[in-house]
Amino acid sequence: xxxQESPELLALxxxxxxxxxxxxxxxxxxxxxxxCATRHDAFLGLRADxxxxxxxxxxxxxxxxxxxxPEDHVLRRSAILAGAAMGCAATVLALVLASVxxxxxxxxxxxxxxxxxxxxxxxxxxxxxxxxxxxxTVKPWLTARLDFAPPVKDLAGEGFALxxxxxxxLDGRDVAALVYRYRDHRIGVFVRPRDGRDTEPELLAERGFxxxxxxxxxxxxxxxxxxxxxxxxxxxxxxARDG
Amino acid sequence: MxxxxxxxxxxxxxxxxxxxxxxxxxxxxxxxxxxxxVVQEACARALRYIAGFHGESGRAWFLxxxxxxxxxxxxxxxxxxxxDEASIExxxxxxxxPEAIVIRRAExxxxxxxxxxxxxxxxxxxxxxxxxxxxxxEIARVADIPVGTVMSRLARARALLMRSPYLHPIDERVAGGxx
Numbered sequence: 001x002x003x004q005e006s007p008e009l010l011a012l013x014x015x016x017x018x019x020x021x022x023x024x025x026x027x028x029x030x031x032x033x034x035x036c037a038t039r040h041d042a043f044l045g046l047r048a049d050x051x052x053x054x055x056x057x058x059x060x061x062x063x064x065x066x067x068x069x070p071e072d073h074v075l076r077r078s079a080i081l082a083g084a085a086m087g088c089a090a091t092v093l094a095l096v097l098a099s100v101x102x103x104x105x106x107x108x109x110x111x112x113x114x115x116x117x118x119x120x121x122x123x124x125x126x127x128x129x130x131x132x133x134x135x136x137t138v139k140p141w142l143t144a145r146l147d148f149a150p151p152v153k154d155l156a157g158e159g160f161a162l163x164x165x166x167x168x169x170l171d172g173r174d175v176a177a178l179v180y181r182y183r184d185h186r187i188g189v190f191v192r193p194r195d196g197r198d199t200e201p202e203l204l205a206e207r208g209f210x211x212x213x214x215x216x217x218x219x220x221x222x223x224x225x226x227x228x229x230x231x232x233x234x235x236x237x238x239x240a241r242d243g
Numbered sequence: 244m245x246x247x248x249x250x251x252x253x254x255x256x257x258x259x260x261x262x263x264x265x266x267x268x269x270x271x272x273x274x275x276x277x278x279x280x281v282v283q284e285a286c287a288r289a290l291r292y293i294a295g296f297h298g299e300s301g302r303a304w305f306l307x308x309x310x311x312x313x314x315x316x317x318x319x320x321x322x323x324x325x326x327d328e329a330s331i332e333x334x335x336x337x338x339x340x341p342e343a344i345v346i347r348r349a350e351x352x353x354x355x356x357x358x359x360x361x362x363x364x365x366x367x368x369x370x371x372x373x374x375x376x377x378x379x380x381e382i383a384r385v386a387d388i389p390v391g392t393v394m395s396r397l398a399r400a401r402a403l404l405m406r407s408p409y410l411h412p413i414d415e416r417v418a419g420g421x422x
Contacts (some may be wrong), residue, residue: 011398015372017379046404050373054355059265063279067286068258203262228376230262 010036014043052208056229061200110171111213114222115206117168117177118188127179127186128164138165142176150176150191151219155238160187170222180235187225187232189239194220201236203229212236249293256301257289263302263375264309270370271313273359277320285312303381310367310385317363357407365400368393 012018013026030037121127130141139152145167154162160180168177170190178189194215201214210232212223223236247255257264264285269278285308296304358366364386371382383390 008394008398011394011401015379015397042405043401046401047373049354050358050369054358054374056262056374057266057269057275057278058262059282060275060279063265063282064261067261067283068254228374230260230266233262234259 007039010039010043014040014047048208051226056203056205056210058203058229058233110222111204111206111211113170114188114190114224115209115211117170117190118209118224119207121166121168121177121188122186127166127188129166131164133162133164135162138162138178141165142167146174146176148193150178151239152176152178153239155180155235158235158238159183160235160238182225182227182231182235185225185227187223187227187235190222190224192220193218201233201240203233205229214240216240217242249290252293252296253286253290256293256296257286257305260302260305264305266374267306267367267370268309268313270359270366270374271310271363272316277316281313281316282309284316285309288312300381302375303377303384306371306375306377306385307387310387354404354407357404360407361400361403365396365403368396369400369404372397 009018009022009026013023018026030040130138132138132141133156135152135154139150142152142165143149152162152165156162160182163179163181163186165176165178167174168190169175170192173192175190175192178191180187180189195218196215198217199213199215201212204211204213209224209226210229212221212233212235214221214223214236219240221236221239223232223239225232227235261282265278265282268281268285269275272278272281285305288311289305289308292308358369361369367386368382371377371385377385379390379393382393386393388396
C-alpha cells in the first residue's frame with residue numbers, strides 16, 4: 001500500500017468499508033509505517049472520544065407517548081400540538097428530573113458496579129463460565145447456582161446471539177450474568193430479583209459504555225455494552241418482554 | 244385481504260427507531276423543542292407514506308424522513324444555515340437534560356460543541372456514521388448524496404474536528420507524519 005492513498009484507504013478501513021483482502025493489506029502496512037499508524041491511532045481516538053463523550057439524545061418520554069398512538073395525536077394540526085407538546089414536555093422533564101435525583105445515588109452505584117464487573121470479566125477473559133447458545137443449557141446451569149430462576153431469552157432471531165453465562169455479584173448479592181453478542185459487540189446482562197414497579201428501559205452511560213436498566217415482573221436487568229444506545233435499548237426491551 | 248393497519252406498521256417499523264430519529268433531529272436542529280417538532284412531523288409523514296415502505300432498513304428509511312423534515316424546518320426558520328457557513332457562536336447553549344447530567348463530561352461538552360459547530364452537511368454524515376453507525380451506503384440513502392460525497396464529507400468533517408482546539412495535541416502529531 002502506498003502512503004499517498006493511505007488517508008482515504010485508512011478511513012475506509014476504520015469505517016469497516018473494505019473487503020477482507022484490502023483490509024489485510026492495510027493492516028500489514030500499519031505494522032510497517034509509523035506515520036500511518038499514528039494517523040490510525042488519531043482516527044480511533046477521535047471515534048472513541050465521540051462515542052464515549054458525546055451525548056446520545058434519546059427521545060423524551062412525552063414525545064414518545066405522543067407519537068405512540070398516531071391516530072389520536074400526530075395527524076392533528078401540528079401548530080396546536082407544538083404548544084401543548086412543549087408544556088407537556090416541560091412537566092415530564094421536571095418529574096423525570098425529580099425522580100432521577102432521588103434514585104441517582106443508588107442507581108449510579110449499581111450502574112458503576114455493573115460496568116466494572118463487565119469490564120473486569122472482559123479483561124480477565126472470563127465472561128462466561130458456561131458457554132452455550134442454548135438457553136435450555138444456560139438457564140438450568142444458573143438456576144442450580146442461584147436462589148432464583150433468571151429468565152434467559154433466545155434473541156438470535158433479532159441478531160443477538162447468546163454466548164453463555166456466569167454467576168457474578170452486584171450490591172453484595174449473587175446475580176446471573178448473561179453474555180450476548182451482536183456483530184462485534186459483547187453485551188453483558190445482569191439479572192436479579194427486584195421488588196417495585198415495572199419500568200421502561202432507561203438509558204444511562206458510564207465510562208464510555210451504554211447501560212440500560214429495566215424492571216419487569218419482579219426482575220431487574222442491567223445491560224452493559226459498547227453497542228449503540230438505541231439498539232441496546234431495543235435489546236433490553238426484548239429481554240424484559242413477556243413470553 | 245387487507246394487510247396490517249398503517250398504525251400497526253408504524254409501531255413496528257418506525258417506533259423502534261424513535262431514539263435514532265430524535266438524536267439525529269437534535270443534532271440537525273441543535274435544539275430540544277425544535278427536534279421534538281421535527282420528529283413529530285417526521286412521524287406524521289412516515290405514517291402517511293408507510294404503505295410505500297417495503298423491506299429495506301426501517302432505520303435508514305425513517306432517518307431519511309427525519310432529515311427531510313429537519314431540512315424543511317431549517318429552510319423555514321434558519322435558512323442561513325443551509326447555505327453552508329454555520330457560525331460557531333450560533334450554537335445553542337443547551338440546558339442539560341437528565342440523561343445529559345449523568346453522562347456529560349467536561350471534554351464531552353467541548354467535543355459536542357465542536358460537532359454542533361460543523362456546517363450541517365458535514366455534521367449529518369458524521370453523526371450518522373459515528374453515533375448511528377450506518378454504513379456509507381445507508382448514509383448516502385439517508386442524506387440523498389452519492390457514496391463518494393459521503394466519503395469526502397466524512398473526511399472533511401473529521402479533519403475539521405481534529406483541528407478543533409479540543410484535539411490540537413493529536414493534530415500536531417499527525418501533521419508531523421506522512422512519508
